[in-house]
Structure formats: structure tokens, C-alpha cells
Amino acid sequence: MEIFTLLGFGEKGWGVLILTGMALTLCVTLASLAIGAVIGAIIAAAKLSNRWWARALGTAYTTIFRGVPELLIIYLIYFGGSSAVTAIGQAMGIQGFLGMPSFLAGALAVGLISAAYQAEVYRGAYRAIPKGEIEAASSIGMPPMRCLRRIILPQILRFAIPGLNNVWQLSLKDSALISVTGLAELMRTTQVAAGSTRQYFMFYIVGGLLYLVLTSFSERVFNSAERRSNKSMPRGMGQV
Amino acid sequence: MSATPRLSVRNIRKSFGAHEVLRGISLDAHDGDVISVLGASGSGKSTFLRCINLLETADDGDIVVNGEEITMKTTSHGRSAASRKQLDRIRTNLGMVFQSFNLWSHMTILENIIEGPVHVQKRPRAECVAEAEALLEKVGIADRKDYYPAHLSGGQKQRAAIARSLAMKPKVILFDEPTSALDPELVGEVLRVMRDLAAEKMTMLVVTHEMGFARNVSNRVIFMREGQIDCDGTPQDMFGGKGSPYFQQFIRHMETENDAA
Numbered sequence: 001m002e003i004f005t006l007l008g009f010g011e012k013g014w015g016v017l018i019l020t021g022m023a024l025t026l027c028v029t030l031a032s033l034a035i036g037a038v039i040g041a042i043i044a045a046a047k048l049s050n051r052w053w054a055r056a057l058g059t060a061y062t063t064i065f066r067g068v069p070e071l072l073i074i075y076l077i078y079f080g081g082s083s084a085v086t087a088i089g090q091a092m093g094i095q096g097f098l099g100m101p102s103f104l105a106g107a108l109a110v111g112l113i114s115a116a117y118q119a120e121v122y123r124g125a126y127r128a129i130p131k132g133e134i135e136a137a138s139s140i141g142m143p144p145m146r147c148l149r150r151i152i153l154p155q156i157l158r159f160a161i162p163g164l165n166n167v168w169q170l171s172l173k174d175s176a177l178i179s180v181t182g183l184a185e186l187m188r189t190t191q192v193a194a195g196s197t198r199q200y201f202m203f204y205i206v207g208g209l210l211y212l213v214l215t216s217f218s219e220r221v222f223n224s225a226e227r228r229s230n231k232s233m234p235r236g237m238g239q240v
Numbered sequence: 241m242s243a244t245p246r247l248s249v250r251n252i253r254k255s256f257g258a259h260e261v262l263r264g265i266s267l268d269a270h271d272g273d274v275i276s277v278l279g280a281s282g283s284g285k286s287t288f289l290r291c292i293n294l295l296e297t298a299d300d301g302d303i304v305v306n307g308e309e310i311t312m313k314t315t316s317h318g319r320s321a322a323s324r325k326q327l328d329r330i331r332t333n334l335g336m337v338f339q340s341f342n343l344w345s346h347m348t349i350l351e352n353i354i355e356g357p358v359h360v361q362k363r364p365r366a367e368c369v370a371e372a373e374a375l376l377e378k379v380g381i382a383d384r385k386d387y388y389p390a391h392l393s394g395g396q397k398q399r400a401a402i403a404r405s406l407a408m409k410p411k412v413i414l415f416d417e418p419t420s421a422l423d424p425e426l427v428g429e430v431l432r433v434m435r436d437l438a439a440e441k442m443t444m445l446v447v448t449h450e451m452g453f454a455r456n457v458s459n460r461v462i463f464m465r466e467g468q469i470d471c472d473g474t475p476q477d478m479f480g481g482k483g484s485p486y487f488q489q490f491i492r493h494m495e496t497e498n499d500a501a
Binding site for chain 1: 356
């Protein structure tokens with residue numbers, strides 16, 4: 001069977017490369033989720049601030065990164081970043097084109113987009129915390145930073161899990177666009193395999209199935225996290 | 241009485257925009273006083289209570305807790321406590337029980353109660369847990385300590401909230417309409433806990449619509465009207481016909497409301 005040879009782990013098989021690509025997709029998405037969490041939290045805080053300029057900056061960020069095509073952001077970071085690196089190289093006396101590491105560029109680009117969506121998730125989660133619970137903390141003399149750590153953040157995380165599941169799946173699919181920078185993640189590897197063997201149908205279907213494996217696996221992880229965090233919710237809400 | 245009042249409020253004023261909600265309110269609460277604050281909705285009684293622990297900041301006036309005045313400052317953003325540290329320290333002496341309970345929903349009842357003692361007062365956890373269990377026993381919900389607030393009835397939640405406030409060992413407890421959000425059949429269990437506290441000489445300031453509590457448990461009744469103290473006195477005097485005409489009208493109105501319900 002030719003199919004098994006092509007997909008196998010033998011000399012002619014693409015198995016190892018494709019699984020490596022899948023692992024790389026997972027890694028680059030995890031990295032972008034982490035980058036997006038940090039930036040997203042800052043943007044959410046800005047949008048919740050009572051300073052008008054902070055709110056304006058936050059709104060500008062989410063408007064831009066949700067309103068511009070993902071591919072454009074990736075090109076911007078990769079090629080923009082590379083020309084910056086090249087310019088720095090030239091200043092240091094290194095001639096020629098210096099590429100920005102494609103993993104870094106990809107994680108950064110998808111992370112910046114993810115941050116815009118995560119910011120909305122965190123903002124909504126903060127809004128879902130009853131204001132009275134924060135007043136109750138103030139009323140026993142809990143300092144603001146401790147209230148943030150003890151009362152606000154745990155509840156933001158709880159309310160954010162379903163939204164983060166969404167963002168994670170979006171980022172996982174956005175990461176396929178990083179293939180344009182030549183990073184050998186799942187999409188790129190599938191493309192190369194399909195092109196060089198001319199088995200387009202087979203490799204793209206396998207690639208698609210592997211994306212589904214990633215998304216349905218992460219769906220399970222998020223669902224169990226959601227169930228665990230819902231043990232404090234009223235009966236019938238989120239309990240399975 | 242010459243002893244320092246547990247709580248002394250002097251000439252509190254507060255406006256929301258052009259609307260003046262509190263127009264100069266003063267009050268002293270001595271050790272063991274149980275003061276009921278009555279008034280029609282909109283008379284400013286909840287705002288008054290919230291100004292005492294600075295959940296709302298009064299535009300003018302002083303708050304003195306146990307002889308220590310909360311220092312205030314005025315900046316371009318308005319008036320606020322001069323020192324958050326001092327405010328937080330004073331707040332540990334001022335318990336507050338809310339109409340909507342405001343238990344922390346991600347913590348069990350026991351965790352709610354030890355939160356302040358452990359994470360604000362920094363007392364040893366084991367000691368706090370033992371005290372919390374005794375408090376839960378006292379308010380009658382010891383068997384609910386590992387439940388989350390969402391799984392309790394309103395009356396149980398409010399009793400847990402009272403236990404949470406007691407765990408800080410406050411000098412004064414402020415009650416902001418503690419039974420107004422409860423189903424009628426659950427009001428009694430909360431009032432019983434409050435009556436026990438009164439009997440133990442806890443200093444309490446209670447904004448309420450419960451005429452029975454005001455009449456039978458408190459030792460002083462204050463009637464607020466249009467942001468001012470309209471009249472005040474002992475429950476015997478106030479309910480015995482010595483209150484102002486407005487107060488007479490108010491209790492007649494409350495009684496017909498109760499009869500209708």
C-alpha cells in the first residue's frame with residue numbers, strides 16, 4: 001500500500017515530519033496564547049481604566065488587531081521585523097538580509113491578534129464579578145492588590161475559561177497562516193508533502209484531520225477545566 | 241456617658257451631582273448600642289451607612305472609630321482617605337453586612353469566613369479555622385461550611401455573611417438592610433442571629449425596614465427624611481407617639497403595607 005509508505009515513518013514516509021509539524025503548531029500556538037495572555041490582560045486593564053487615554057489606547061488596539069486580516073499582521077511582523085533586524089545588522093557591519101526567526105515572528109503575530117480577543121474575554125469576565133464582592137473585600141480592610149489576587153483574578157479566570165477556549169481554537173487555526181514565513185508547522189509540512197508527492201487529496205485530508213485532533217483534544221482539556229471551576233456555581237449552571 | 245464612643249459621625253454631607261442625599265448627619269454609637277436607622281427609600285439611609293466605612297466618600301464631615309479619626313484629603317479628583325493604610329486598619333474594626341450578602345462566590349463558606357482573619361489580619365490559619373467553626377455553630381450553619389454560597393438559601397447566606405464579619409472581631413457592625421433581599425419565611429432566622437448579637441452587647445447600626453426589630457431589639461431609633469435626621473429617640477418614645485408627625489405617618493404606612501402583604 002503506497003499510502004502507508006507515504007504516511008509511514010520509513011525512509012519514504014512523511015510521518016515523522018508531519019508529527020513534528022503538528023508539535024510545532026502546538027508549540028507556536030501555546031507561545032502565542034502566553035504572549036496574548038500578558039498583552040491581553042494589559043489591554044483589558046486599559047479598557048477598564050477610568051483614565052480616558054488608557055481606554056482610548058485599549059480600544060484602538062482591539063479595533064486594529066481584530067479588524068485587520070491576520071495574514072497582514074503576520075507579513076508585517078515577519079518582513080517588518082526582518083528589515084529591522086537587517087538594519088541593525090548593517091549598523092553592526094553585517095551585510096545582507098537577516099531574517100527574523102520565523103517561530104518568534106509567528107508566535108508574536110498570532111499572539112498580538114490573540115491578545116485583542118483575550119482582552120475582550122478578560123474584560124467581560126471582570127464585568128461578570130458582582131461589584132458587591134469587591135466592596136465586601138474593601139469593607140474588611142483588604143488592600144486593593146490583595147483583593148486583586150484573592151478575589152478578582154480567581155474569578156476572572158473562572159469566567160474566562162469558555163471564552164479562552166474559543167480564542168485558543170482561533171489561534172490554533174491562525175497559526176496555519178504562519179506557514180507563509182516558511183516555519184515547518186503542520187500546514188507548511190502538509191503543503192510540502194502534498195506538493196512533492198502530488199498526493200494533494202490525501203495529505204490535505206490528513207492535515208485537516210490532525211488539526212481536528214488538536215482542536216478536539218484541547219476542547220476536552222478546556223471542558224474539564226470548566227467543570228472543575230464550576231463546582232462553586234449554582235446547580236444546573238455548567239454542571240454536567 | 242463619658243466613655244469614647246465606638247463610632248462617632250460628625251456632620252456628614254454627600255451629593256450625587258446636583259442632588260444632595262445627605263445634608264449634615266451626626267451620630268454617636270456607644271459600646272453595646274443597637275441603633276436602628278429607619279426611613280422611606282430615598283431618604284439616604286443606605287448612603288449614610290456606606291459613607292461610614294467609605295464605600296462612598298462623603299463630601300464633608302468626619303468619621304471617628306474608637307477614638308481614631310479617618311484622615312481625609314482633597315485633590316482634583318475629589319475627597320478621599322488620606323491614607324489607605326489607616327483606612328484599611330480602621331475598616332477591620334467596622335464590620336459590614338450587605339443586603340445582597342456579597343459572599344465571595346469562588347470560596348466555600350469556611351473559606352469566606354477565614355479569608356479576612358488569615359489574609360488581612362495575618363493570623364495563624366488553624367486558629368482562624370477553629371474560630372470560624374465556632375462562629376458557624378453560633379449562627380446555626382456549621383453543617384454548611386464546605387458548601388459554596390450558590391448552594392445556600394438566602395437566610396443561610398446572610399448568616400454566613402454575619403459570621404464573616406464577626407470573624408474580624410469588629411468594634412461596630414453596620415447592617416445595610418440585611419433582611420430586605422430575603423423571602424419572608426427566611427427573615428426570622430437572620431433577625432434571631434442579630435438579636436443574639438445585640439444581647440451580647442455588640443455595637444450595631446442597622447438600616448432596616450423591620451419595625452419589630454427596631455421596636456424590640458434596638459435601644460435607639462433614628463428616623464431619616466430627606467437626607468437629615470428627622471427625629472430620634474428610644475423605641476419606647478418613638479413608637480409611643482413621641483416621634484415627629486412624619487415618623488408617625490411613616491410607621492402607619494409601614495403597618496398598612498405589612499397588613500396588605
